Amino acid sequence: MAVITLTDAALDAMLAQDVPYGDLTTDALGIAQRPARIRFAARGAMVVCAGEEAAALFTRVGAVPADVVASGTEVEPGALLLTATGTAGSLHRAWKVAQTLMEYASGIATRARRIVDAAPGTAVACTRKSFPGAKPIAVKAVQAGGATMHRLGLSETLLIFPEHRAFLDRPAADWIADLKRRLPEKRLVVETDSVEDAVMLAEAGADVIQLEKLPPEAAARVVARTRGLAPAPVIAAAGGVDETNAAAYAAAGCAVLVTSAPYFAKPADVKVTLEPV
Structure with missing residues (x-):
């Protein structure tokens, strides 16, 4: 899967946050002009992401990167991820931000x-x-992991939460039909935490039923009761979905697994060696 690349402006901002007025320590030691090499390696198995940006950070400080492992690549412990050569001063400037x-x-x-x-x-x-x-x-990392984005924000997707429905005083069939008439190019997603409500929303014409924190067995009942509709809605599981229950939701017939779990993952461990040439 193709992944996005962070902008030059974003990379410049990262460097500006960490090294706004030079590297006091490296300059004070008088080693900034010494030729040097840096090496990034995986301490554990991982799916690599943002090696391209790490390399670009080194380029932006005047170093020369090489051996860059592409985002989305699975590697084993000890795998080389990136090298760069330059002055000690340039490598120290980009080291921690890139790592x-x-x-x-x-x-x-x-x-x-x-x-x-x-x-x-x-x-x-x-x-x-x-x-x-x-x-x-986050988007780049999600793509590198082989997943997609459920929503990039509020501006481009039509997702009705219970918090929206609290303000509606019309039958679901009425406001669903109205939304489809006014926004015919958008798929209408509605979230619910009830089997009976999910079936009602599907019968009212919702394109996607997003099940919030329903267990897999309840999701299976929704799938069974809505598959005969024409067209049948897409059933998405959401709320607490992760690697421990993904298979169960898939077996229940959910076509989409909506998750925030990757954002709370433990960071990978990258070993760095920076030494004189």
Whole structure:
């Protein structure tokens, strides 16, 4: 799967946050101009993400990267992820930003891949619940893990939550028909935590029924009771979906597994060696 690339502006902002006015320690030691090499390696098995951005960070400080492992690649412990050569000063400037970016992004990608692998053939879609301000990194990591985005934000998707329905005083069939008439190019997704409500919404014409925290056995009942509709709705499981229950939801007939779990993954561990040439 193709993955996005972070913008130059985003990379510049990362460096500016960490090295706003130079590297006091390296400069004070008088070693900034010494030729040096840096090496990133995987301490454990992982799905690599953001190696391209790590390499770009080194380029932006005047170093020369090489041996970059592409995002989405599964590697074993000890695998070489990236090297770069330059001055000690340039490598120290980009070191921690590049390492930390790869660790967080690879952690998200690795957990996303575990969920994807747990339910082969079933779509895994990640929510918009990433850390505020870090969406481009989160999206890239989700893609690297083999999952897709459920929603990128509020502006492009039509998803009706119970919190929306609390303000509606018309039958579901009426407002569903109205939304489909006014936004015919959008699929209408409605969330519910009830089997009976899910069936009612499906009969009223919802395109996708998103089941919030219903157990797999309840999801299976919704699938069984709605599969005869023409057209039958897509059933999506949401709320607490992760690698431990993905297979059960897939077996229940859910076509989409909606999850935020990858965003809370433990960061991957990248070993760094920085030494004189």
